[in-house]
Amino acid sequence: MESAPLTRHKQVNKDGKKMEPLSFTPLLKQIRWGGRKLGSLLNKPIAAADDYAESWEVADHDSGQSIVASGTFAGKTLRELIGSHRHELLGCQSDMAQFPLLIKFLDANDWLSLQVHPNDAQALTWNPQENGKTEAWIIVAAEPDSMICAGLKHGVTRDEFQQRLNDGSIEQSLHLIPAIPGDCIYVPAQTVHAIGPGIVLAEVQQQSNLTFRLHDWGRVGADGKPREIHVEESLACIDFDRGPVDPIVPAEQVTADYRLEELVRCDYFVIHRHHSVTAFELKLDDRFRIVMVLDGHTEVRTKFGTLALAKGETLLLPASLGQADFIPSSSMTLLEIQAPDSVSR
Numbered sequence: 001m002e003s004a005p006l007t008r009h010k011q012v013n014k015d016g017k018k019m020e021p022l023s024f025t026p027l028l029k030q031i032r033w034g035g036r037k038l039g040s041l042l043n044k045p046i047a048a049a050d051d052y053a054e055s056w057e058v059a060d061h062d063s064g065q066s067i068v069a070s071g072t073f074a075g076k077t078l079r080e081l082i083g084s085h086r087h088e089l090l091g092c093q094s095d096m097a098q099f100p101l102l103i104k105f106l107d108a109n110d111w112l113s114l115q116v117h118p119n120d121a122q123a124l125t126w127n128p129q130e131n132g133k134t135e136a137w138i139i140v141a142a143e144p145d146s147m148i149c150a151g152l153k154h155g156v157t158r159d160e161f162q163q164r165l166n167d168g169s170i171e172q173s174l175h176l177i178p179a180i181p182g183d184c185i186y187v188p189a190q191t192v193h194a195i196g197p198g199i200v201l202a203e204v205q206q207q208s209n210l211t212f213r214l215h216d217w218g219r220v221g222a223d224g225k226p227r228e229i230h231v232e233e234s235l236a237c238i239d240f241d242r243g244p245v246d247p248i249v250p251a252e253q254v255t256a257d258y259r260l261e262e263l264v265r266c267d268y269f270v271i272h273r274h275h276s277v278t279a280f281e282l283k284l285d286d287r288f289r290i291v292m293v294l295d296g297h298t299e300v301r302t303k304f305g306t307l308a309l310a311k312g313e314t315l316l317l318p319a320s321l322g323q324a325d326f327i328p329s330s331s332m333t334l335l336e337i338q339a340p341d342s343v344s345r
């Protein structure tokens with residue numbers, strides 16, 4: 001009596017690799033430095049408010065869990081899928097304890113706080129559940145006068161930094177550089193940084209939400225009080241030998257209608273950028289990929305069929321997918337993000 005459903009069940013799982021490309025519902029975060037460009041520029045479903053700051057595109061964190069938007073796994077969280085379909089999703093990297101990356105779009109309509117993140121070892125001392133936070137920014141859009149702070153000026157010591165924090169002249173110790181669309185800035189843990197107004201960027205980071213604020217430019221939060229500042233924790237984290245951080249000069253391969261750049265290869269993530277007007281393929285080599293369209297739009301063909309991906313959209317390609325083919329409708333810019341094999345936590 002029970003053999004029929006059992007057989008059907010077996011047939012459904014026969015090829016064992018039934019995991020299509022996953023698209024998640026964006027997790028929109030409203031913070032007072034946000035704006036409206038997540039909607040106007042990246043087509044996120046924002047409402048009437050003018051403080052849309054972050055869109056978490058792929059997240060497996062206690063502060064935000066990505067939920068599959070449609071298809072076979074609609075309604076499942078990324079964490080549930082890591083539990084139930086670990087091998088299909090992660091392939092040869094299945095020994096990861098959690099999904100290793102947090103991927104966001106961010107709209108800075110005002111200065112973000114001056115901040116620093118701990119590395120893995122430091123993070124453990126504050127919260128055993130947390131990771132360190134190394135991050136990278138890819139500037140999608142910026143105003144002509146938009147600035148970012150990436151590291152400190154050469155030679156700034158801990159004593160000088162602390163004194164300038166106290167006397168209000170901290171800006172003189174910061175490495176401030178213009179934000180240019182297309183630039184990639186790699187910000188390892190322990191680097192002082194801030195993002196200025198008029199900037200929309202894609203952010204790739206470790207799965208972490210541990211931030212220490214050094215300075216908030218004298219502003220107050222939604223409740224009229226200054227936001228919490230963590231000077232002691234920050235000073236304990238900062239690597240004062242790091243100095244200034246400048247945009248990446250990528251290694252690239254170029255043909256007439258296709259350019260592939262390697263933007264970052266570090267212990268936590270590898271980021272490539274494809275600029276193309278012509279079709280190209282991505283072989284996954286039994287590893288997941290996250291792809292984000294930064295400009296233009298494309299068809300994505302896989303063994304599950306064809307789907308359309310437009311500017312501002314993100315897909316998680318499971319390792320078991322094998323291959324994806326991209327057919328841009330005109331000029332298209334795509335970020336391709338993966339974890340290096342050495343990732344351990």
Ligand SMILES: [Zn+2]
Pocket residue numbers: 115117135193
């Ligand atoms: Zn940060």
